[in-house]
Amino acid sequence: MTYSLAVDIGGTFTDIVLRHSDGRLTVDKTLTTHNDLLEGFFRGVDAVLLKAGIDAKGVDGVVVHATTVVTNALIERKGQVTALIVTEGFRDVLTIRNEHRYEMYDPQIEFPEPLVPRDLTFGIAERVTADGRVLISPKAEDVKALAHTLEAAGVKAVAICFLNSFANPENERFVFEELTRLMPEAFLCTSSDVAPQIREYQRASTATVNAYAMPISQPYLKRLAKRLETEGFANTPLIMLSSGGVVGAETAGRNPVRMIESGPAAGALAACHYAEVLGIDRLMSFDMGGTTAKACLIENREPLVTGLFEVDRRYRFKEGSGLPVIVPSIDMIEIGAGGGSIAHVDALGLLKVGPESAGSNPGPACYGRGGQSPTVTDADLVLGLLDADNFLGGDMRLDLAASQAVTKTLAGRLGLSTVETARGIFRIVTEAMASAARTHATDRGVDYRGLPLFAFGGAGPVHACEVASLLQSTYVIVPPQSSVLSAFGTLVTPVRLDLVRSDLSKIDELNWSRVDQVLGEMMTEAAAALEEAGCQRADITAVFGADLRYFGQQNEVTVSFDADPRAARDAHAIAKAFEAAYHGLYGVNPSHVPIELVTWRLTARGPVVPFHPAGQPPSAEGKPKGHRMVEAWSDGATAPVYDRASLAVGQTIAGPAIIEERETTTILPPNWTATIDAYGCIVARSA
Numbered sequence: 166m167t168y169s170l171a172v173d174i175g176g177t178f179t180d181i182v183l184r185h186s187d188g189r190l191t192v193d194k195t196l197t198t199h200n201d202l203l204e205g206f207f208r209g210v211d212a213v214l215l216k217a218g219i220d221a222k223g224v225d226g227v228v229v230h231a232t233t234v235v236t237n238a239l240i241e242r243k244g245q246v247t248a249l250i251v252t253e254g255f256r257d258v259l260t261i262r263n264e265h266r267y268e269m270y271d272p273q274i275e276f277p278e279p280l281v282p283r284d285l286t287f288g289i290a291e292r293v294t295a296d297g298r299v300l301i302s303p304k305a306e307d308v309k310a311l312a313h314t315l316e317a318a319g320v321k322a323v324a325i326c327f328l329n330s331f332a333n334p335e336n337e338r339f340v341f342e343e344l345t346r347l348m349p350e351a352f353l354c355t356s357s358d359v360a361p362q363i364r365e366y367q368r369a370s371t372a373t374v375n376a377y378a379m380p381i382s383q384p385y386l387k388r389l390a391k392r393l394e395t396e397g398f399a400n401t402p403l404i405m406l407s408s409g410g411v412v413g414a415e416t417a418g419r420n421p422v423r424m425i426e427s428g429p430a431a432g433a434l435a436a437c438h439y440a441e442v443l444g445i446d447r448l449m450s451f452d453m454g455g456t457t458a459k460a461c462l463i464e465n466r467e468p469l470v471t472g473l474f475e476v477d478r479r480y481r482f483k484e485g486s487g488l489p490v491i492v493p494s495i496d497m498i499e500i501g502a503g504g505g506s507i508a509h510v511d512a513l514g515l516l517k518v519g520p521e522s523a524g525s526n527p528g529p530a531c532y533g534r535g536g537q538s539p540t541v542t543d544a545d546l547v548l549g550l551l552d553a554d555n556f557l558g559g560d561m562r563l564d565l566a567a568s569q570a571v572t573k574t575l576a577g578r579l580g581l582s583t584v585e586t587a588r589g590i591f592r593i594v595t596e597a598m599a600s601a602a603r604t605h606a607t608d609r610g611v612d613y614r615g616l617p618l619f620a621f622g623g624a625g626p627v628h629a630c631e632v633a634s635l636l637q638s639t640y641v642i643v644p645p646q647s648s649v650l651s652a653f654g655t656l657v658t659p660v661r662l663d664l665v666r667s668d669l670s671k672i673d674e675l676n677w678s679r680v681d682q683v684l685g686e687m688m689t690e691a692a693a694a695l696e697e698a699g700c701q702r703a704d705i706t707a708v709f710g711a712d713l714r715y716f717g718q719q720n721e722v723t724v725s726f727d728a729d730p731r732a733a734r735d736a737h738a739i740a741k742a743f744e745a746a747y748h749g750l751y752g753v754n755p756s757h758v759p760i761e762l763v764t765w766r767l768t769a770r771g772p773v774v775p776f777h778p779a780g781q782p783p784s785a786e787g788k789p790k791g792h793r794m795v796e797a798w799s800d801g802a803t804a805p806v807y808d809r810a811s812l813a814v815g816q817t818i819a820g821p822a823i824i825e826e827r828e829t830t831t832i833l834p835p836n837w838t839a840t841i842d843a844y845g846c847i848v849a850r851s852a
Contacts, residue, residue, distance in 0.1 A: 167185065167186055167223060167225055167226065168183055168184065168185055168186075168217070168219065168223055168224045168225065168226055169183075169184045169186075169224070169227045169229070169656055170182070170183055170184075170213075170224050170226070170228045170229070170398075171184070171228075171229045171230070171231070171652040171653065171655040171656050172206055172209065172210065172228075172229075172230050172231075173230075173231040173232065173233075173428050173431060173651045173652035173655065174197055174202055174205070174206065174230075174231075174232040174233070175197060175232070175233045175234075175428060175454045175455055175456060175651075176197065176233055176234065176454065176455055176456025176457065176503070176505065176522055176524050176525070177196070177197055177454060177455020177456055177503065177504065177505050177522070177524055177525045177528065177623070178194050178195065178196060178197055178454070178455055178525065178623055179194070179195050179196070179197045179198075179202075179205045179206060179208075179209050180192070180193075180194050180209070180648065180649035180651065180652040180828075181193045181194070181195075181209040181210055181212070181213045181649070181652060182213075182646070182649050182652040182653050182656065183213040183214070183216075183217055184226075184653075184656055185217075186226070190646060190653070191213045191216045191217045192646050192648075192649045192652075192828065193209050193212040193213045193216070194209070194557060194623070194648060194649060194827075194828045195208050195209040195212065196525040196528070196532075196561075197234075197524070197525045198525070198526075199524060199525065199526055200526070202234065202385055203385070203388060203389060203392060206389070207392070207396075220397070221393075221396045221397040221398050222397045222398075222399070224398055224399065225399045225400075226400070227400060227403055227656075227699075228393060228398055228400055228401075228402045228403065229402070229403045229404075229405060229411055229655035229656060230402050230403065230404050230405065230414075230655070231404075231405035231424075231427040231428045231431040231651055231652065231654075231655050232405075232424065232427055232428055233427070233428040233429065233454070233457065234382075235378045235381060235421050235422075235424060235425050235427075236425050236426065236428075236429075236457065236476060236499065238377075238378065238381055239280070239374065239377070239378070239425070239476050239477055239488070240456075240457070240476065240477050240501050240520055241501075241520075241521065241522065242278075242280075244280070244322075244377045244378065244381060245321040245322060245377075245380045245381075246318065246319050246320050246321050246322070247280060247285070247320065247321070247323070247324065247373065247376050247377045248281060248285045248286070248287065248315055248318070248320040248322070248323045248324070249281040249285065249286045249287070249323070249324045249325075249326065249369065249372075249376075250286075250287050250288075250289055250311070250323060250324070250325045250326070250327075250340060251286060251287070251288055251289075251326055251327065251328075251369065252288065252289070252291055252292065252327045252328040253288035253289055253290045253291070255288060255328065255365070256283060256286045256287070256288050257283065257286075258286075258326075258365060258366055258369045259279035259280075259281060259283075259286065259366075259369060259370065259373065260279060260283060261366070262276065262366055263364070263366045263367070265485055266485075267484060267485030267486055274486070275479045275486065276479060276486060277477045277478075277479050277486075277487060277488055279373070279488075280373050280374065280377045280488070281324070281373050281377075285318060285320065287311055287314065287315075289303050289307055289308070289311065289340065290303065290304070290307060291303040291327055291336045291340075292328065293328060293329040293330060293332065293333050293335070293336055294329060294332075295329050295332060297329070297332035297333035298333070299333060299335055299336065302335075302336060303339055303340055305343060308339075308340055308343040308344060308347070309343070309347060311344075312343075312344055312347040312348055315344075315348065315351070316348065320351065321350075321351060321352060321380050322351065322352040322353070322376040322377060322379050322380050323344060323348075323351055323352070323353050323354075323376055324353075324354055324355075324356070324369070324372040324373045324375065324377075325337050325340050325341055325344075325353070325354070325355045325356065325372070326355075326356035326365070326368055326369040326372045326373075327340075327356070328365060330355070330356055330357040330361075330368075331356075331357060331361045331362055331363055331368065331666075331667045332667075334355065334357030334358070334361070337355040337356065337357050338355065338357070340355075341353055341354075341355050352376060352379035352380050352383060353376070354372060354375050354376050354379065354419070355372065356368045356369065356371065356372035358419075359371055359372050359420060359422060360372065360422075360491045360492060360665075361665070361666045361667060362491050362665055362666070362667040362764055363667045363669065363763065363764070364491070366489070367473065367489045367490075367491045368491065370488055370489050370490065370491075371422055371489070371490050371491050371492060374422050374425070374476070374488060374490055375420060375421060375422035378421035378425070379418075379419075379421055381421070382417070382418055382421035382424070383419070383421070386402075386404065386414040386415075386417060386418040387414070387418065389402055389414065390402055390414045400699065401414060402414050403655075403660065403698050404416075404417035404424060404427065405424065405427035405428070405430060405431050405655050405658070406423045406424055406427055406430065406661070406663075407423055407424060407425055407426035407427060407430050407474075407492065407493070407494035407495060408423070408430065408470065408492070408493040408494055408495065408661065408662075408663040408768075409430050409433070409434050409468065409470070409495050409658055410658060410659065410660060410661020410662055410663065410770060411655065411658060411659075411660050411661065411698060412660065412661075412662050412695070412697070412698050413694065413697035413698040413699075415697060416662075416694045416697060416698075420492075422490055422492055423492050425476060425490065425494070426474070426494050426495060426497065426499070428454075428651045429452060429457075429459040429461070429495070429497055429499060429651070430468075430494070430495040430497075430654075431651040431652070431653075431654035431655045431658070432450060432452040432459065432461075432621060432650055432651035432654050433450050433452075433459075433461040433463070433468045433495045433497060433654070434468070434495075434654040434655075434657060434658045435621070435644075435650045435651065435653050435654030435657065436448065436450035436461065436463055436468075436619045436621075436654075437463055437466055437467060437468055438654070438657045439619065439642070439644050439844075439846070440466040440619075441466050442844060443642070443842075443844070443846070445466075445617060446464075446465055446466060447462075447463060447464055447465075447616060447617075448463045448616055448617040448618070448619050448642070449461070449462055449463070449602060449606070449613060449616045449617070449618055449619065449636075449638075450463060450468075450497075450619045450621070451598070451602070451618050451619065451620045451621075451622075451625055451629055451632060452621055452622040452625055452650075452651065453502070453504070453598065453622045453623070453624040453625040453628060453629075454503050454504065454622045454623055454624065454625075455503045455504045455505040455522070455524070455525070455542075455623060455624070456501070456503040456505055456506070456522040456524060457499050457500065457502065457503050457522075458499070458500055458502045458503055458597075458598045458601070458622075458624075458625075459497050459498065459499045460497060460498050460598070460601060460602040460605055461495060461496065461497035461498075462496070462605070462606060462609065462611055462613075462616075463619075464611075468495045468496065468497075469495070469609065470494070470495055470496060471493070471494055471495075471496040472491060472492075472493055472494075472764075472766070473489060473490070473491050474489075474490055474494045474496065474497075475487030475488060475489055475490065476488050476490060476499070478500070484604075491665075492663075492665075493663035493665065493766075493768075497605070498601045498602065498604065498605035499601075500519070500520065500597060500598070500601045501519040501520020501521070501522060502518060502519045502541075502594050502597045502598055502601075503519075503522060503541065503624060504529070504540065504541050504542040504545070504623060505522040505523040505524055505525075505528060505529055505540050505541070505542060506518050506519035506520065506521070506522050506523075506540060506541050506594060507519065507521050507522065507538045507539070507540055508538070508539045508540065508541070508544065508575060508586075508590045508593075509538070509575070510575070510578050510579060514579075516575075516579060516586070516589050516590070516593060517593070518541065518590055518593045518594045518597065519594070519597070522540075523536050523540050529541075529542040529543045529568070530543050530564070530567040530568055530570070530571040531543050531546050531553070531563040531564045531565065531567055531568040532561075532564070533563075533564045533567060536567075536571075537571060538571060539568070539571040539572045539574075539575050539586075539590065541590060541591070541594050541624065542568075542624070543567075543571060543572055543587075543590075544568075544572060544586075544587040544588075544590035544591050545587075545591065545627055546563055546565055546568045547565075547568050547569055547572050547583060547584065547587040547796075548584070548587050548588065548591060548795065548796050548797040549793050549794050549795040549796055549804075550591075550627055550795060550823070550830065550832055551563065551627070551830055552793065552806070552825065552830075553565040555825060557827060557828065558827035569583060572586055572587050572590075573586075584796050584800070587796075588796075588797065591628075591631075591797060592631075594628070595628050595631045595632055595635065596635060598632050599632045599635035599636050602632070602636060603636065613636055613637075613638075614637040614638070615637060615638055615639070615640075616636070616638055616640075617638065617640040617641070617642055618632065618633040618636065618638050618640065618641045618642070619641075619642045619644070620641055620642065620643050620647065621643070621644060621647040621648070621650035621651070622647070622648065622650070622651070622829075623648045623828065623829050624829075625647065625829070626643045626647055626648075626829050626830060626831035626832065626847075627829070627830055627832050628832070629641045629643065629831075629832075629849075630820075630832060630833060630834050630837050630849055630851070631832075631834060634834075634851065639850055639851040640848075640849075640850055641847075641848075641849040641850075642846050642847070642848055642849075643831050643846065643847040643849070644844075644846050645844070645845040645846065646828070647828075647829055647831075648826070648829035649828060659770050659771045659772060659773050660695050660698045660700045660770065660771035661695075661768065661769065661770040661771070662691045662695060662768075662769050662770075663766070663767070663768050663769075664687045664690060664691055664766070664767045664769075665764055665765070665766050665767075666683055666686075666687055666765050667763060667764045668680075668683050668762070669761060669762070669763055670761070670762050671716070671759050671760070671761055671762075672713070672736050672739060672740050672743075672759070672760040672761065672762055673736060673740075673759065673760075675736045675739075675762065677731070677734050680730070680731060680765075681731055683765055684709070684729075684730075684731060684765060684767065687765065687767045688707065688767065688769070691705075691707070691767060691769035692705060692769065694769075695769055695770075695771055698771070700771035700772075704771050704772050705769055705770070705771060706769070706770055706771075707729065707767060707768065707769050708725060708726075708767070708768040708769075708770075709725070709726045709728075709729055709730055709765070709766065709767055710724055710725040710726060710765075710766035710768070711723070711726070711730075711739065711743075711762050711763075711764065711765050712724075712762075712763045712764040713739070713740075713743040713760055713761060713762050713763065714760070714761050714763060715747075715755055715758040715759070715760060715761070716758055716759040716760070716761055717758070721763050721764070722743060722746050722747050722750060723746075723766065724739075724742045724746050725766075726739070726742065739762070740760050743760060744756070744760075783810075783811065783812075783813050784814065785813055786812070786813045786816045787807060787808060787810075787811025787812045787813065787816065788807075788811075789805035789806055789807055790806055790808050790811075791806050792804065792805050792806060793806050793823065795821060795823070797832075797834075798821065798834065798835060802821065804820075804821040804822050804823050805818075805822050805823070806822075806823045806824075806825060807822065807823065807824045807825065808824075808825060808826075809824050809825060809826040809831070809847070812824070812841045812847075813841060814841055814842070814843055814845075815840065815841060816840070816841050817838060817839070817840050818833065818838065818839045818840075819833075819837075819838050820833030820834050820835055820836065820837040820838065820839070820849075821833060821834055821835045821837075822839070824839070824847060831847055831849075833849060836851055836852040837849050837850065837852070838850055838851075838852070
């Protein structure tokens, strides 16, 4: 292998990393082209290839792709018209949700609007029992009539979720096949393929999210694979998944719900990589891009993984206030607070920031592309945190006057000065990110105070020290190439796929023939996906797990097994593993209560590809290249500006100070000091 390529498409920027086998990195960053994502993809790829002096045929390693576009489409509701087909009598499944109130005594709690409204939710006569018996089969004439209704409504995507289809998908597959024949241009999926698990609402939500995202992701991935082949790249693309693995484009295209958090997951894996390199067991990754901000807890140098996560939370970052998705994912919090997040005045006359983003088109006002609303980036520019003439190394000059004008207009509505309004935007978005991180950690029983903050993303290093202060942390790490770190993260993860399948049974009544069938089908599916991604079957390793609970409980505890449970066929060992995990969480075991196995889990992965670190920083200390007025903390103050590439190992810089690189800027507030470590990381500490 000589070169490998990684591309991470975000809501505002597309990041590209070209890695040589000796560890050298060539990177670039370009605006995301939402009208045609491939335009921005290949514009950035062509730029890094030109810098490296090679052509497409020289990239003989992997081509890995991560994207937050699906997430952004969900948050901003920019998908196409989607319908949901359910069992007759269950049309309100998305509206009723699961009747859970995450704030029991607050009468004003809010939920996001369902992706599919009630008038596009259709019932069809069918019924499957909880044990998988088909009581009523759907009729072909009913499906035909429904197809006419869907076409008349302009529906482009359809999710099918029937009652108890996780136990028997026969009825769902019949309707899927009929609609595929009747509506060949539509994007269709079934809940039994996407999320074959118990709990009707979560399964319906997951299938709906998948269908909503398919018209965005599937055509794009097919065109991407074709164009890479046409331009001479040696290998087909691999796609990053929310769980931290990568699979082939065809598998990912059918299941875009699995790649919702692909970009953030890649960033979390990069944070794990550096935790290993730096010898830090616990930290919090903080990724702030142009559209969203993400936080992830890293424990024992591994990210937390969950089988249930939410997108588009609406109320105080509370768990339960978003759209649930039951696919394996790296556990993180994500909010609509990025560099492009728009500041506005709400109905109470208060300053608010996000979740709506200006994206890349028109983008913040300072981009000069027609943006008329003040954003976080505009506020940073007004405060002097960014240099209008040095954005992307000067390749993309910013319009300071435009930022000042839109911020002044907002200031007039608030009765404040332009600088005061910019400070307000800066502080509000910082507090929003810190609040989300606090909630995320507290909900998982993790004490976030004092955890090192690992900052990356285009806007992350700008705000990281301020966020850390609010989290009572005195320790911030900004790695090399931090602006494109999510793209880098895709190159340090193996080919991997996580699968789940519900199969409810009491542990002392476990039917091993049924276990053989379920796990065998999961292994077959995983092996096919990994082979599509270029992994040899002999190189695939599998880790098995299960979700278990005591009889009568609502929630399960996930347990991982040391070996394939089919080998020992020891139900007692599975029960003991569950009881140990349960006792670790709750301190008690109601051992007189029978144990239920609810869901089987499988993680299939290929071999880990070794990674060599990039080059070392210079040995001679760098001097400030100038000074700039920075009014984030006080009026008329100035701060020295350093070029990051000139900073030496061991060099110490006292704040307030600005450290610039082509793709991002690191801000050191007053009372913070930064040191460059042996790996080129900026390690900032507060007094």
